């Protein structure tokens with residue numbers, strides 16, 4: 110089995126570590142672009158160095174960074190390396206057998222993904238979130254803890270749905286949108302903006 114490296118050292122990365130331990134992965138340690146973290150220990154595993162260390166290695170990797178633009182940037186960096194992105198799926202999840210799941214994804218404890226949904230690459234479906242039938246979650250999306258998506262929802266690349274938000278069936282959420290915590294999204298949301306409230310309304314554009 111190839112050794113597995115976790116990119117990122119935040120609290121989120123410790124959630125990923127726990128899942129990989131539960132899955133019996135052979136974990137080498139962490140990598141991080143912040144030099145101050147190097148040679149420290151996280152839950153008994155070393156922070157080994159920069160992400161570029163992976164250039165020299167044939168390794169399994171998961172990017173454990175919740176900030177979508179940063180996670181996307183590192184995903185693109187890894188595309189020229191000889192590494193294998195893996196999924197980190199907590200054993201306590203319910204994923205329908207007819208779900209099409211990409212790679213480099215975190216599916217955290219208690220998450221549910223229902224039938225015929227499609228999940229891209231480098232996605233986070235966080236603790237206790239539900240994605241209902243025939244939904245489409247594109248690359249680099251973060252579905253936060255406790256979010257509920259109705260059936261036939263589309264979440265476009267790079268969008269972030271905040272904690273506890275609900276999205277009505279059939280809604281499309283545009284690229285790079287942020288939905289505020291607790292929002293109820295009843296209409297399609299145009300790309301590159303922040304929306305919040307019940308029902309969700311635009312707060313500001315994202316440049």
Ligand SMILES: CC(=O)SCCNC(=O)CCNC(=O)[C@H](O)C(C)(C)COP(=O)(O)OP(=O)(O)OC[C@H]1O[C@@H](n2cnc3c(N)ncnc32)[C@H](O)[C@@H]1OP(=O)(O)O
Nearest residue numbers: 253254270271272287288289290291292303304305306312
């Ligand atoms: C495991 C984990 O921790 S995963 C982490 C998941 N993270 C989240 O869920 C965070 C989601 N982010 C939010 O909800 C943020 O508050 C955002 C993105 C909606 C807004 O953030 P900012 O752009 O910094 O806006 P800011 O805090 O200045 O608020 C702007 C206005 O929106 C209001 N607002 C902010 N958040 C919300 C919200 N969730 N619902 C309703 N209104 C909100 C503010 O009261 C403010 O109103 P005002 O202009 O009348 O004073």
